[in-house]
Amino acid sequence: MTEGTQRPLRVGVLGCANIAWRKMLPAMTASPDVAVVAIASRGRERAEQFTARFGGDPVVGYQKLLERDDVEAVYVPLPAGMHGEWALAALAAGKHVLLEKPAVLTRDEAERIVRLATERGLLVQESFMFVHHGQHAAVAKAVADGEIGEVRAFTAEFGIPPLPAGDIRTIPELGGGALNDVGVYPIRAARLFLGDDLTVVGAVLHHDEELGIDVAGSALLRTPGGVTAQLGFGMAHGYRAMYALWGSAGRLELHRTFTPPDSWQPVLRLERQDHVQQRTLPADQQFPNIVAAFVRSVRSGDDSATHGRSLLRQAELLDAVRAAAGRA
Template identity: 55%
Template sequence: MPKSTIDPNGPRLRFGVLGCGDIAWRNTVPAIQRCGAEVVVFASRSGDRARRFADRFGGAAVEGYERLLARTDVDAVYVALPTGLHHTWARRALESGRHVLAEKPLTATLDEAADLVRLAAQRGRWLAENFTFPYHSQHTAVQKVIADGEIGRPRVYEIVFGIPARPDGDIRNDPELGGGALLDLGVYTARAIRLMCEPADGAGLEVAGATLNIDPALGVDVAGSALLGLPGGATGHLSFGFGLAYRSAYAVWGSEGRVSLQRAFTPPASLRPVLRLERQDRVEERTLPADDQHANVVAAFVRAAVDGAPFGPQGESLLRQAALVQRIRGTAKPSFA
């Protein structure tokens, strides 16, 4: 389980940002700065959008992604583009000798992920997928409850992530840009079930069945679910979708109790999460420390890149995630909205 890793006095890395969207503005760029790294340039198809970022965060603004890669003052590239563009631009960044932190999911397909993993290994560069929630300490608290036997033997893992419907024109409704609920939200639930299977990292997970609800007008899946078999006979139930009241939660149901989190994926750094433990004779809520998962993941990326951490296990983890998502899609029976 990753631990908090913020070290303002730690090694510095010079970032270039490809894509000036909402997640970069709200979360990742401020996190880069909080953990002591530096953003030296923003690139967007729109010069005005890149300048807006530069005005707020400092650094230069360029129009066009190639202009960023042509610079000599960038050590790492944060790819904040739509999913369908991740493979192209992460590949070009790796080819240019940069470390790459890409928004989740890393790519739209397993073949694309495998290509990037091979290239990162060949070039000796660090490649990471910007899942931040595994770097929040609340999950360590859940693992301790399980390890201490407080819920008995885990038997059922229930994981959900839903958000309201996306507005017209949203990139998540565009199949050409890698849209759809599986790649936007379902990937979180897949990553969470793997996190719960540590140290096996999801090895041995089997997709027993899945559904994807397709909106014919959009051409993308807007909701879905999957049933997974875990080693030892436990099951995992994953549910995700657009057009839902916001929910970001998971629970582990064991032979003697149940433990759950209600802000599993997107807790702000100021939030003190609440772990709920239910047993036959009591219900207990434990308020946990606040944690900054966005800065933690960036700090871990910086340290791995600067220290030259072994890439083999990281590459295997990236491929395991992509393979699980692909198995869910390949197993899914479509339904139509």
Template identity: 55%
Template structure:
């Protein structure tokens, strides 16, 4: 796990050539000081060879062949959610630390099993919510005194319709808007609201042709009555935001989840007869997320805390699904 300089370096492999891996993770891995990209696996050998040449690593045909390598300490798993349980379990059993794209799995029971395996083998297991590692959210927490006592948290994450061939339209591959974009507002609510969150109600709009949910809304509450109003879907114009509304004002973050590396976030604070806009420094949330994962893998830092966060998120998603009223796509609620 170390280079000739003596500085600890995490040797990583990548299982799959998903779009998010190609656009965001592989470039960040290739330039990261604490990580060395060793190999990339695909079921399509030619695809693996093409990307391996581009990012300066070895090409591997087949996911298990990468897990069998002795020169890989950790893996990044950007496969469709329906494949996460199998391949995260295999990676952990092979002794690899795992960074997996959200969601960890498609059910709470599967997620709990993976968390238990990671704990038993003393391995880092992290869900790749990159937005958590952008400095704008810590800055927001430092500004909450400006809005008084918090009353309502709201968040929306919507994107235009994915390609019809995307796994997002497949039930067997773990598709659907809740697991794809809905998990972001849910995770943001946990970031900013204290204590456990109760699901007061939810609605999921399901496409009758594919059986996957394409949009939804959720109402949550803390034990003290602070509510969270969340909306998500992939039948929308792009929106990626959250806001905190308090007794003396409202604070909003208009580019909450996917700000580009060069983007300087703007935070708006609305108070009586006063509007303040603060421009924050740009930050590299992808690189920061890799920093945090490498630290957890190399030093064991906060592994129990990371596992607790995985379970809280998985449980909340399952509670939303169980509480949701399901409405067929194109059918208005009665």
């Protein structure tokens, strides 16, 4: 039985990226609510490699896929610097769009995409899969239940080891760099727990002159009430993915927050004045969860405006971090 007894959402994929191969396409093909009907690449061999595993028709050229009448929605895992062009093309072709993060590189680009989606009555959603993992709801509940008192500060860090030479995430023309690739996660996490009314107080981006990209950075944000968000990120680091909420009566900390394996059982650490408690949370699967959420949003049509606003706000904060770091 598919979502709401409807037929599966017919999805096409623009680009044969690693994240599509490892994570998103396995989640889509496992869902009874999705039918992958076509996968496009610039070359036939790559497209055929993907369709041999995941099904659908191999298509040479992204525009060719968008011209197909049997595609209702597209997933776009192309390099970030290509998202704007192909998101607009997909919307113009009447397709709903799931964009890998970062959805766009600037607010101006976000505005054009959201405006067209609104005009066409289509959904455009940024693929922040981690927000669909159940561990964050558990953290939100603990905070809402007053387990750390009033929130005073939020801290988040995401770092990964150096990437191999030629990796698309190191190519400036394709939107490479630490802020775009990993810095977006702590920013989105700050929005998840502190809301969207955040101001960038200051930022630093460490620029690698040889690569032509930022490879590390940090940013300080604050809410109107003075709650701060200290964010760190980089792509020349030992792996680390965590956040913490520090309150008037205690502190909550969670690790492996952004890229947990499906079998990972998160451990929520709660520190109070007189004791430390550790809670093991259930494992969850964030990629199947975001696939299900995307299908629901397409079918209901209720979340389009919310996703549009979220995409715009994320892009605004990225612009603000660059400006504060002198990289606008």
